Each structure stands twice: as C-alpha cells, then as structure tokens.
Amino acid sequence: MQIRAPAVAGAFYPDNIEKLTESISSCYIHKLGPGSIPPINRKIFGAISPHAGYVYSGPVASHVFHAITPHIPELFIIVGPNHWGIGKEIATAKDCKWDTPLGKIEIDSESAEYISTHYKIDVDFFSHTKEHSIEVQLPMIQHVTKNFKLLPISLIRQDRDVADMVGLAMAEVAKNKDAIIIGSSDFTHYEPNEIAYRNDMSLINPILELDVEKFYNILEENNISACGYGAIASTMIACKSLGATKGELLKYATSGDITGGMSSVVGYGSIVFT
Numbered sequence: 414m415q416i417r418a419p420a421v422a423g424a425f426y427p428d429n430i431e432k433l434t435e436s437i438s439s440c441y442i443h444k445l446g447p448g449s450i451p452p453i454n455r456k457i458f459g460a461i462s463p464h465a466g467y468v469y470s471g472p473v474a475s476h477v478f479h480a481i482t483p484h485i486p487e488l489f490i491i492v493g494p495n496h497w498g499i500g501k502e503i504a505t506a507k508d509c510k511w512d513t514p515l516g517k518i519e520i521d522s523e524s525a526e527y528i529s530t531h532y533k534i535d536v537d538f539f540s541h542t543k544e545h546s547i548e549v550q551l552p553m554i555q556h557v558t559k560n561f562k563l564l565p566i567s568l569i570r571q572d573r574d575v576a577d578m579v580g581l582a583m584a585e586v587a588k589n590k591d592a593i594i595i596g597s598s599d600f601t602h603y604e605p606n607e608i609a610y611r612n613d614m615s616l617i618n619p620i621l622e623l624d625v626e627k628f629y630n631i632l633e634e635n636n637i638s639a640c641g642y643g644a645i646a647s648t649m650i651a652c653k654s655l656g657a658t659k660g661e662l663l664k665y666a667t668s669g670d671i672t673g674g675m676s677s678v679v680g681y682g683s684i685v686f687t
Contacts, residue, residue, distance in 0.1 A: 415509040415538055421545040422514055425466040426552055433514050437556045440471035445666050447479040454483035455687055458587075458652040459594035461620065461645055461660075463681035464493065464549040469668045470599065471553075476663035476683040477595070478553050485558040486593045488521055490583050492566040492648060493546030493597030494641040500540025502569045503579065505529060507536050511563060513548070515555040521562040524586045528566075532582040540567050546597040546641060564592075571643025573629055579643070580650025587655055596648030598641025600680030606669040612637045613665065613680040620645060620684060621660035623653045652686035660684050 422428040427436050440446050460477045463470035495504070507525035510517040529536045541547070547565045554561060564586065566579060583594050600616065601609040616637050619627035625646050632642055639645065649660075662684050669678035 416517065417506070417509055417511040417538065417541060419513055419548060420543050421548060425545055425549050428514050430514050433552055434556065436467050436471070437475070437553060440467060440475040441479060443472035445472035445664065445670060447476045457481055457593060457685045457687055458655045458657040459596065459648050459686045461596045461598060461648060461682060461684040462550055463599045463683070464546045464597045465599055465668070465679060465681065469671055469679070470681040473664045473666050473681040473683050474553060477685065478557055480663060480685050481593060482557050486561065486591045488524070488562050488564060488590050488592035489554055490564045490566070490586060490592055490594045491547045491550055491597060492568065492579060492583065492594070492644045493544070494571060494644055495540060495544050495567040495569045496546065496640065497543045498569055499543065501535035501537040503534050503575060504537040504540035504567050505534055506538050506541055506565055509538060511551065513551050513555060515552050516559060518551060518561070518563050521564045524564045524590070528582040528586065532578055534566065534579070534582060541565060550595060550597055568643045573625070573646070576625065576643050576646035576650060580647040581654065583647065584651040584654035587651065594648050594651050596641060596644040598639055598645050600637070600639045600682055602638040602640065602679050603677045606667055606675035606678045609667050609678050609680045613682065617662055617665065617682055617684070620649060621662060623649050623657065623660060623686070625649055649686070657686040660686050
C-alpha cells in the first residue's frame with residue numbers, strides 16, 4: 414500500500430508532534446481564533462477552510478473545526494485546488510494512506526472507486542503528492558479526532574461544469590455516509606488589505622446565499638484571485654443538494670491582521686453550511 418508522505422510538514426506547520434499540537438492549540442486561543450466558547454450542536458453539511466501556513470490562516474481555519482466538534486463525522490470529503498498543476502485535471506486517490514506528523518489517515522477507497530466509476534474523476538496518487546490545500550486540513554482534523562477516513566479530490570480545472578459535477582459526486586457519497594465536505598481555499602491574494610476585504614466580502618455574500626451563478630459572476634467581474642474557487646463552488650453545490658439552506662461566516666481575516674503588513678495580503682475565511 415502506498416503512503417502519501419507530507420509535502421509541507423516543517424513549512425506550513427511543524428513536523429514535530431508536540432510542536433504541531435501546540436501550534437494547532439494556539440490557533441484556537443489566538444485573538445482571531447474562536448476562543449473557548451462552546452460550539453452549538455447543529456447539523457453542518459460542509460465548510461470552507463483556508464490552507465496557508467498555520468501562523469497565517471490557522472486561527473481562521475480553527476473556527477471550522479471548533480464548530481464541528483459536537484459531531485465528528487466518520488468521513489471527511491476534502492476538495493482543494495491543485496496549485497502545482499501536476500497529474501490529472503480532477504483526481505481522487507484510493508488504496509493508500511496519507512501521513513502527517515500526527516499519524517496515518519486511511520483513504521475511503523470504496524468512495525473513491527465509486528466517484529471514479531460514475532463521474533469523470535480520475536484515481537491518481539501523483540496528483541496529490543505535492544499539493545498542500547488538502548494536507549493542511551488534516552492535522553487540524555487529527556487534533557479533534559483520529560477516527561476518520563479521507564476522500565480527497567484535487568482540481569486543476571475549476572470551471573462551473575467541473576464544480577457541478579464534483580459537487581454532485583460529493584453529495585452522492587455524503588448521502589450514504591456520515592460525512593462532511595470541506596472546500597479548501599484562500600481568498601484574495603497579494604492585494605492591499607482594504608481591497609482584499611472589499612473584494613472578499615463581495616464574493617462571500619453569494620457563498621452565504623448558496624448562489625453559485627452569482628458567485629462565478631462576481632469572481633469574474635471583480636477578478637478575485639481566490640485560488641480554490643472551484644472547491645468553494647463544488648462544496649456549495651454539494652451542501653445545497655444535501656439540504657443546506659445557508660452559509661454562515663464564522664471568521665474572516667487577512668495575513669495583514671496577523672503580521673501587520675497591509676500593503677500585500679492574502680484573505681482567509683471560515684464558513685459553515687447549515
């Protein structure tokens with residue numbers, strides 16, 4: 414059985430178990446994190462979570478995992494962009510485990526086989542070997558549970574047709590399993606803080622309304638550089654199909670809110686669909 418080795422451990426997050434656990438814990442208690450307020454037990458169909466290094470986006474991402482702790486699912490379906498552009502245009506994985514400093518994670522090969530058979534989604538281990546957008550979510554999940562399987566989907570293509578197809582595939586799996594869907598994406602890249610806030614809020618509004626057509630229109634009209642826009646859209650489509658009626662913005666911040674540098678920032682948002 415193949416083991417997918419961590420690609421960004423020691424860079425995006427610590428590769429030492431104790432330091433990694435401490436790093437994740439610090440995200441929760443960070444001034445931009447959720448703090449110690451107990452989460453409300455409610456049905457969450459899916460979420461949007463950022464994927465930068467924990468020092469930048471970890472406090473924002475921690476809101477998502479804080480929110481889902483009352484009911485930890487057995488399966489995490491995580492879709493993210495393929496920044497490297499290697500491998501297949503749309504790829505899942507099977508018959509392997511993914512490794513992090515907190516332990517190995519079993520892939521749901523049954524679900525991977527199903528979506529590759531019924532949808533235009535390839536099984537391709539190579540597509541995932543360098544990509545961080547899915548990997549960065551995993552230690553955050555392992556911090557709250559070790560008992561879960563993973564269904565990863567990486568996207569080179571992120572157009573509307575792909576989002577529709579991947580969204581329906583994820584929803585079909587989730588209808589038959591105890592699962593949650595996570596779309597991994599950052600928002601605006603390398604713009605002044607004021608512009609990032611303005612552009613990202615304009616894009617977040619249709620996400621909260623589960624309006625995919627409006628989402629793509631605003632994305633194109635404002636030329637917003639959200640790297641995982643297809644992952645966001647496919648998650649919206651899946652969650653709406655599963656019964657979600659709205660999105661809720663848990664936290665938005667930029668790298669400037671962390672570093673103090675406001676001239677060129679990246680935007681991060683944590684959103685849940687209920």
